[in-house]
Amino acid sequence: QILDGEKLRKKLHNTILELKGNIRVFCRVRPVLSNESGAVTYPKSGENIGRGIELIHNAQEYSFTFDKVFDHSASQEDVFIEISQLVQSALDGYKVCIFAYGQTGSGKTHTMMGNPEVEEQKGMIPRSLEQIFQASQVLNSQGWKYKMQASMLEIYNETIRDLLSTNRVATQDGGSSKYNIKHDANGNTHVSDLTVVNVTSISEVSSLLRRAAQSRSVGRTQMNEESSRSHCVFTLRIFGVNEGTDQQVQGVLNLIDLAGSERLNKSGATGDRLKETQAINKSLSSLSDVIFSIAKKEEHVPFRNSKLTYLLQPCLGGDSKTLMFVNLSPETSSTAESLCSLRFAARVNSCEIGIPRRQTQMRNSQ
Numbered sequence: 001q002i003l004d005g006e007k008l009r010k011k012l013h014n015t016i017l018e019l020k021g022n023i024r025v026f027c028r029v030r031p032v033l034s035n036e037s038g039a040v041t042y043p044k045s046g047e048n049i050g051r052g053i054e055l056i057h058n059a060q061e062y063s064f065t066f067d068k069v070f071d072h073s074a075s076q077e078d079v080f081i082e083i084s085q086l087v088q089s090a091l092d093g094y095k096v097c098i099f100a101y102g103q104t105g106s107g108k109t110h111t112m113m114g115n116p117e118v119e120e121q122k123g124m125i126p127r128s129l130e131q132i133f134q135a136s137q138v139l140n141s142q143g144w145k146y147k148m149q150a151s152m153l154e155i156y157n158e159t160i161r162d163l164l165s166t167n168r169v170a171t172q173d174g175g176s177s178k179y180n181i182k183h184d185a186n187g188n189t190h191v192s193d194l195t196v197v198n199v200t201s202i203s204e205v206s207s208l209l210r211r212a213a214q215s216r217s218v219g220r221t222q223m224n225e226e227s228s229r230s231h232c233v234f235t236l237r238i239f240g241v242n243e244g245t246d247q248q249v250q251g252v253l254n255l256i257d258l259a260g261s262e263r264l265n266k267s268g269a270t271g272d273r274l275k276e277t278q279a280i281n282k283s284l285s286s287l288s289d290v291i292f293s294i295a296k297k298e299e300h301v302p303f304r305n306s307k308l309t310y311l312l313q314p315c316l317g318g319d320s321k322t323l324m325f326v327n328l329s330p331e332t333s334s335t336a337e338s339l340c341s342l343r344f345a346a347r348v349n350s351c352e353i354g355i356p357r358r359q360t361q362m363r364n365s366q
């Protein structure tokens with residue numbers, strides 16, 4: 001009888017996965033930092049790694065369910081274990097996008113990049129690369145030969161900046177003629193003038209990540225631009241050919257650290273700041289529009305509404321796979337933003353099951 005119940009549960013789970021298609025949403029609550037005051041309430045998730053999350057805002061309780069919810073105690077490794085299969089599928093020829101969404105300070109960069117130099121602080125990007133290299137070596141013995149190319153760019157105010165360029169001058173003005181995005185008939189994306197690095201070893205990857213981190217911070221001081229106001233897109237293209245069978249695969253792994261989702265104080269935003277905010281809001285809402293529209297199998301998907309969605313067009317929809325991390329801060333002062341993030345996530349999450357949005361977005365418990 002227990003077996004029957006278990007079987008039924010599995011079947012139900014598989015049916016839900018089928019209906020949901022290739023979009024997953026994971027939620028991660030970061031721990032309290034040492035410099036944070038006492039005004040801290042964790043959104044409750046109940047388990048280190050669970051599925052439900054509860055948040056109290058203005059004395060109202062909201063609860064949400066996602067594919068996975070990580071509480072403050074989940075390590076980088078705990079999180080990576082849950083995405084490693086998805087990462088692996090890029091080697092099998094799938095196009096994969098992994099996003100981190102949330103307000104500034106909620107842990108997006110920690111989740112995606114972390115500190116690549118410290119083992120337990122390594123984020124999803126360094127861990128994914130390590131896994132891909134290790135797995136490709138195993139597949140080598142089965143006749144598979146792989147070529148990998150990495151690029152890393154930033155989208156700020158709808159303008160692309162190359163994070164791997166060795167030419168600083170060129171990276172500083174992303175003039176309108178540079179970095180044009182083109183998709184070819186095979187579903188490959190080309191960004192003109194963007195640095196593409198062939199990576200053949202793990203050690204090359206670490207120096208590459210260091211270079212990217214450096215140029216991200218150079219941009220910040222020289223252009224007075226905060227990295228939190230831009231999207232950062234890391235792309236690894238994987239070309240595999242089996243020398244025995246001539247079989248070929250082309251996979252892509254995109255890891256995207258999105259711009260901070262916080263709404264700016266309306267009265268405070270003018271001039272450049274206002275333009276910046278509008279650009280961020282536009283591209284984040286375009287992203288959810290695109291995911292929603294793909295899920296509803298609409299004929300017209302509004303990819304062209306933002307640089308980010310246009311860049312990722314071939315990697316969204318079809319049989320590609322998407323994972324959205326929603327990062328949350330535990331501070332009481334963040335509950336309004338956390339609620340916004342959870343609602344965004346609920347929209348992304350519920351889209352494929354075809355349930356009317358309003359019903360799935362939140363449930364006020366009495």
Ligand code: ADP
Nearest residue numbers: 030031033103104105106107108109110111228
């Ligand atoms: P964001 O990129 O969303 O602005 P960060 O990733 O920079 O946020 O995180 C803000 C701060 O919190 C950083 O100091 C970061 O090291 C720390 N932090 C975030 N998530 C965690 C975590 N899971 N464990 C420990 N520290 C974290």
Ligand code: MG
Nearest residue numbers: 108109227228
């Ligand atoms: Mg960040």
